[in-house]
Amino acid sequence: MPPFFSLLLFVLCAGIATAIPAANPVAVPAASATRPPTGAATISKVAVDTEGSGCRSGTVAVAFAPDNSALTLILDGFHAGIGPGYEDFGTRAFCRVNVTMSSPGWAFDVQSVDFRSYVNIQKGVEVSLVSRWKWIDTKGVDMKGKGNVKKVLTGPFEDDYLLHKDDELSDSEQSVCSKVSAMFQLSLSATLSATSPTVTGKVDGDSADARFGEILNLSWRRC
Numbered sequence: 001m002p003p004f005f006s007l008l009l010f011v012l013c014a015g016i017a018t019a020i021p022a023a024n025p026v027a028v029p030a031a032s033a034t035r036p037p038t039g040a041a042t043i044s045k046v047a048v049d050t051e052g053s054g055c056r057s058g059t060v061a062v063a064f065a066p067d068n069s070a071l072t073l074i075l076d077g078f079h080a081g082i083g084p085g086y087e088d089f090g091t092r093a094f095c096r097v098n099v100t101m102s103s104p105g106w107a108f109d110v111q112s113v114d115f116r117s118y119v120n121i122q123k124g125v126e127v128s129l130v131s132r133w134k135w136i137d138t139k140g141v142d143m144k145g146k147g148n149v150k151k152v153l154t155g156p157f158e159d160d161y162l163l164h165k166d167d168e169l170s171d172s173e174q175s176v177c178s179k180v181s182a183m184f185q186l187s188l189s190a191t192l193s194a195t196s197p198t199v200t201g202k203v204d205g206d207s208a209d210a211r212f213g214e215i216l217n218l219s220w221r222r223c
């Protein structure tokens, strides 16, 4: 099984697991750990913005990896298209979520980002994938900690791909140890442009399971 699918299953299972209250308290590991122990970083709420054309409530799953090395966003029905045959698709898909999470005693920063998607664009079409994240308080006021990543693909290109972006985070600011009320706001957009009205292109979920994935690789520190 390709690593992404394992991760996806992993994440989906983790999502199911977190929905069931844990019967036993999680063991606390050695003090030398560089990440919170399994179960110590939790997500209590994922609120999906209605202005986003690329996602609706119930189509978005956000989860920490069991070892807390990553935060994964999985979208059902996130797609965009351009040109003949894609009239029903928008040329831009946008999704924004507010994630209420808790990791007492720990703070993270985003180290790198992977996108998992299916892209099929002809010559003359360009796709831009942009993801931004920041911390906000309950009133929507920005707190410390933000960043963004952008990837542009130029046609012709067709692949299911896992796109890794490392050391290319822009506008990056280290987070502070967040208050209980803080939310992590994560947005993702896919925008297509074409040099001619006859060329086509689309960005879609992975061809195997139709899901679009974004994996944020996290670095943690103690507060």
Ligand SMILES: *[C@@H]1O[C@H](CO)[C@@H](O)[C@H](O)[C@H]1NC(C)=O
Pocket (backbone or CB within 6 Å): 047, 048, 049, 050, 097, 098, 136, 137, 138, 139, 140, 141, 185
């Ligand atoms: C997410 O937070 C922002 C800032 O507070 C707010 O404007 C927006 O309505 C929130 N979205 C949801 C779905 O809660």
Ligand SMILES: *[C@@H]1O[C@H](CO)[C@@H](O)[C@H](O)[C@H]1NC(C)=O
Pocket (backbone or CB within 6 Å): 070, 111, 112, 217, 218
């Ligand atoms: C996360 O980032 C670390 C440090 O840059 C790297 O060693 C690790 O391989 C990355 N993991 C993933 C899943 O990208």
